[in-house]
Amino acid sequence: MADWIPIALGRDVPDGVTRAVIVDGREVMIWRGEDGVAHVWEDRCPHRGMRLSLGFVRSNALNCLYHGWQYGAGANCLRIPAHPDLTVPPTIRANAYAAAETGGMVWMSADGASPAPLLPEATPVISLAIEAAPERVLAALGSSTAHPIAALPGAAGLLQLGWHRVHAAKTMLHATGTGADIAAATAQLRALRQNLEQGAAA
Amino acid sequence: MPKLYDYVLSGSCYKVRLLLGMLGIAHETQAVDFFPGREHKRPEFLALNPLGQLPVLEDDGLVLRDAQAILCHLANKHDTSGNWLPRDDRFGPVMLWLSFAGGELMAISGARMIAMLNYPGDLVALQAKARTALRLLDDHLADRAQAGGLWLVGPTPTIADIATFPYVALSHDAGIGHEDYPAINLWQRQVRKLPGFVGMPGVPDYF
Numbered sequence: 001m002a003d004w005i006p007i008a009l010g011r012d013v014p015d016g017v018t019r020a021v022i023v024d025g026r027e028v029m030i031w032r033g034e035d036g037v038a039h040v041w042e043d044r045c046p047h048r049g050m051r052l053s054l055g056f057v058r059s060n061a062l063n064c065l066y067h068g069w070q071y072g073a074g075a076n077c078l079r080i081p082a083h084p085d086l087t088v089p090p091t092i093r094a095n096a097y098a099a100a101e102t103g104g105m106v107w108m109s110a111d112g113a114s115p116a117p118l119l120p121e122a123t124p125v126i127s128l129a130i131e132a133a134p135e136r137v138l139a140a141l142g143s144s145t146a147h148p149i150a151a152l153p154g155a156a157g158l159l160q161l162g163w164h165r166v167h168a169a170k171t172m173l174h175a176t177g178t179g180a181d182i183a184a185a186t187a188q189l190r191a192l193r194q195n196l197e198q199g200a201a202a
Numbered sequence: 203m204p205k206l207y208d209y210v211l212s213g214s215c216y217k218v219r220l221l222l223g224m225l226g227i228a229h230e231t232q233a234v235d236f237f238p239g240r241e242h243k244r245p246e247f248l249a250l251n252p253l254g255q256l257p258v259l260e261d262d263g264l265v266l267r268d269a270q271a272i273l274c275h276l277a278n279k280h281d282t283s284g285n286w287l288p289r290d291d292r293f294g295p296v297m298l299w300l301s302f303a304g305g306e307l308m309a310i311s312g313a314r315m316i317a318m319l320n321y322p323g324d325l326v327a328l329q330a331k332a333r334t335a336l337r338l339l340d341d342h343l344a345d346r347a348q349a350g351g352l353w354l355v356g357p358t359p360t361i362a363d364i365a366t367f368p369y370v371a372l373s374h375d376a377g378i379g380h381e382d383y384p385a386i387n388l389w390q391r392q393v394r395k396l397p398g399f400v401g402m403p404g405v406p407d408y409f
Contacts, residue, residue, distance in 0.1 A: 009384070012385075017388070019387055020387075022381045054406070056408055056409050065406055127384050190341070
């Protein structure tokens with residue numbers, strides 16, 4: 001997995017919300033506590049493997065839907081409702097990725113070894129799934145998969161496009177703009193999606 | 203008192219249960235053994251609905267089939283606010299989404315019956331149709347959100363949201379997650395927050 005990867009627009013994960021994302025074939029989830037901090041974890045409860053994205057946020061903790069195991073911001077299990085008196089061993093943890101938020105996007109890193117990028121604030125436009133390989137999508141944007149962000153000039157203003165690989169044949173774009181006409185930029189990106197997908201089918 | 207012929211795992215019956223809950227309509231239900239009993243294909247049920255499909259609603263001697271028709275009937279008769287089935291310019295768009303919910307979106311139902319109950323059919327083809335429908339819905343909801351709207355049509359929830367929600371929420375049963383659909387992810391949370399919301403197996407009533 002590449003170093004830091006943008007996987008969602010921050011706007012699409014408001015406080016108290018969970019969101020499932022597939023990143024390079026891996027099931028990942030984002031949740032945001034009521035303190036506004038976004039977390040990126042493996043989408044799997046260590047108890048019975050339930051997808052944590054189906055769980056629910058209370059205050060600054062995430063609760064698994066299946067048996068209510070509750071995980072704090074540090075990914076350690078805080079509470080097991082079936083054993084209310086148990087002091088949960090610190091070894092029971094969700095699998096957390098390094099997470100950061102910059103340029104209007106939520107980013108993840110498998111190891112967090114390098115610092116997250118630092119981008120200026122930008123207005124969120126839209127996230128779009130495109131049924132085409134990232135290499136084709138980035139080439140159509142005049143960029144390459146070597147870069148986590150591509151710039152797209154257009155009539156709607158200058159867009160900054162983060163992207164992540166869903167799998168070999170699907171890409172998710174996360175568009176932000178500065179002073180962009182949001183509706184026009186959305187239409188421009190949907191036209192790009194249509195062109196790329198028709199090209200893939202041909 | 204209205205009587206709903208109901209099967210707990212049916213997303214179409216769930217549409218009706220949702221509106222009954224949100225409008226607070228006193229009603230009775232009669233469970234129909236859809237699977238494995240196939241009670242909906244027996245003569246007694248076919249007398250109520252010759253199509254042999256759930257749900258059916260009986261209300262003051264009226265016997266209605268089709269979840270969308272039942273939603274219209276219940277809103278028409280019981281909603282004093284006039285917002286669930288609006289009669290102004292919202293009427294046409296509400297009908298459009300009702301038709302979508304009973305049409306294109308039912309590909310999810312077909313895929314779910316194959317995945318859950320081993321019904322015969324082409325799962326991959328139905329999943330592709332379901333994804334086409336979900337993308338159309340996500341694009342619409344993204345446009346609505348950009349314009350500051352939370353609901354499919356207009357400033358309040360309507361029966362369009364109620365008809366659309368169940369199979370969207372149940373798409374996991376058909377092997378279709380919501381990863382590609384950020385606007386759907388946020389909209390369905392708004393539906394769950396509505397007063398009178400009820401869950402069903404596969405759709406938790408808290409979030």
